[in-house]
Amino acid sequence: xxTHAEDSQVREVGPAPASxxxxxxxxxxxxxxxxxxIAWFFAVLVRDAEASDFTRVDPSLSRVDFGPGWVDPRWSExxxxxxxxxxxxxxxxxxxxxxxxxxxxxxxxxxxxxxxxVVWPDGVCAAVRLRVPVACVRxxxxxxxxxxxGVVLPGLWSAPPAREQGYLPLLALDEGSRSEVREGGVLxxxxxxxxxxxxxxxxRELGPDDWARLARIVIDAREARLATVEIPGTVLxxxxxxxxxxxxxxxxxxxxxxxIAHKCASLAxxxxxxxxxxAPLDWELADVRWDRAxxxxxxxxxxxxxxxxxxx
Numbered sequence: 001x002x003t004h005a006e007d008s009q010v011r012e013v014g015p016a017p018a019s020x021x022x023x024x025x026x027x028x029x030x031x032x033x034x035x036x037x038i039a040w041f042f043a044v045l046v047r048d049a050e051a052s053d054f055t056r057v058d059p060s061l062s063r064v065d066f067g068p069g070w071v072d073p074r075w076s077e078x079x080x081x082x083x084x085x086x087x088x089x090x091x092x093x094x095x096x097x098x099x100x101x102x103x104x105x106x107x108x109x110x111x112x113x114x115x116x117x118v119v120w121p122d123g124v125c126a127a128v129r130l131r132v133p134v135a136c137v138r139x140x141x142x143x144x145x146x147x148x149x150g151v152v153l154p155g156l157w158s159a160p161p162a163r164e165q166g167y168l169p170l171l172a173l174d175e176g177s178r179s180e181v182r183e184g185g186v187l188x189x190x191x192x193x194x195x196x197x198x199x200x201x202x203x204r205e206l207g208p209d210d211w212a213r214l215a216r217i218v219i220d221a222r223e224a225r226l227a228t229v230e231i232p233g234t235v236l237x238x239x240x241x242x243x244x245x246x247x248x249x250x251x252x253x254x255x256x257x258x259x260i261a262h263k264c265a266s267l268a269x270x271x272x273x274x275x276x277x278x279a280p281l282d283w284e285l286a287d288v289r290w291d292r293a294x295x296x297x298x299x300x301x302x303x304x305x306x307x308x309x310x311x312x
Contacts, residue, residue, distance in 0.1 A: 066130060070163050072145075072155045075109055075130075082107060100124050108184040109153045135199040135219065136160045136168045137181050137192075146171070148200045150187040152180070166211025169202070169236075171195040172220035195221035197251035198234055205264035213271040215239045224249045232287070236267075240284075241298075244270070247289040258289065266293035 066075075082103050097116045104110050104126060114127035131147035142156040145168055160167050173181070177189035187193065198219050206214070218237040225248065227233025232245035244267060250260040270286035270293060285296040 066128060069130060070133060071130065072109070072153070074155050075107075078107060078154060079104070097124055100126060104128060107154075108151055109147075111147075133161075133163060133168055134203055135171050135196055137171050137173060137187070138178075139181050143170070144181060144183065146187060146192075146196065148196055150192060150196055152183055152185045152187065154183040160216055163203075164211070165208035166206075166214055167216045169195075169199050170216070170218045171199070172218055172222060172237075174222060190225060191222040194224040194234065194249035194251060195219045197221075197249040198224075198236075198246060201250050201260045202264065205261055206268060210268045210271055221249055225252060227254075227289075232289070242283065243285050245285070245287040245289055258291070262291075263288045269293070270295055 083100065086099055086103060101113050101116055104113060109131050111129045111131045114129060116124050116126040131149065131151055131153060133145035133153060134148045136143045136145045136157070137152070139156060142158060143160055144156060145153045145161065147153060160170055162168070171187075171192055172195070173187075173191050174189065177187065177192055180187050180189065180192070187196070198221055216239060219234065220237060221234045223231055224234045227248045233248050234246040236244035236246055238244065246263060248254045248257050266288035267286065270283065270288070273281040273283060273295065281295065282298045283295045284298045285294075285300060287294040287296075
């Protein structure tokens with residue numbers, strides 16, 4: 001009886017091997033099924049992606065970040081049209097990014113690219129640095145803007161457009177230089193190169209209030225390289241019949257020429273003279289070529305822009 005009781009207790013309390021093995025097998029089966037289900041899910045995902053062409057990039061869906069600065073709103077349309085002309089390509093193919101980069105660099109207003117990256121499945125994201133317009137030129141009855149490098153940027157304007165607080169200066173060009181005035185062209189004439197150098201210097205040195213006072217101006221640098229005491233060189237033509245004798249342009253690096261910052265500081269002071277609280281001065285000529293700029297009151301020039309003879 002004791003032996004039987006002990007056996008009975010063993011059977012009641014001790015875990016039987018037969019009751020453990022089915023649970024272990026069940027857990028292994030469930031784990032295997034889970035792995036198979038995950039593998040199947042990814043296989044279907046890849047199959048659906050390939051079937052939907054998610055592995056390919058549509059260049060027309062690519063996004064271009066122009067960043068801060070002056071941007072002609074029409075340039076976005078030119079970018080879209082240029083990218084739409086490209087064929088669909090494999091998203092992770094380096095040749096895809098190169099093709100998009102080459103297409104963007106062909107646009108005149110794109111100076112350089114800051115890199116491209118694939119944004120799967122939408123397309124490629126590219127950051128670009130745009131050329132900054134510093135002046136404009138006549139194109140018939142309209143105007144085109146020009147970068148400091150002399151690149152004529154696309155987009156006709158009915159008047160010189162504004163940039164920040166001022167208007168883009170208009171360059172006076174010789175008739176022979178007008179053949180260069182076309183979208184995507186490069187201005188290479190001396191008058192254009194010298195005038196652009198003056199325009200870029202004005203944007204660097206003058207403040208927003210100075211540009212507001214300048215309003216619309218013309219930069220005539222056709223005699224910048226001939227400047228002498230008698231020949232004023234570059235002349236700035238301002239509104240209200242004002243003129244500024246500016247001398248040689250900064251790109252010429254002529255010996256003895258005043259630093260460009262000094263000239264611009266003299267110009268800024270002259271622009272404030274009509275608003276002076278104590279003794280406002282309405283002037284028509286400011287000669288900033290000298291250490292102390294000379295300012296002639298209105299009526300001090302004849303019809304040809306020469307100093308009027310003093311009356312006795």
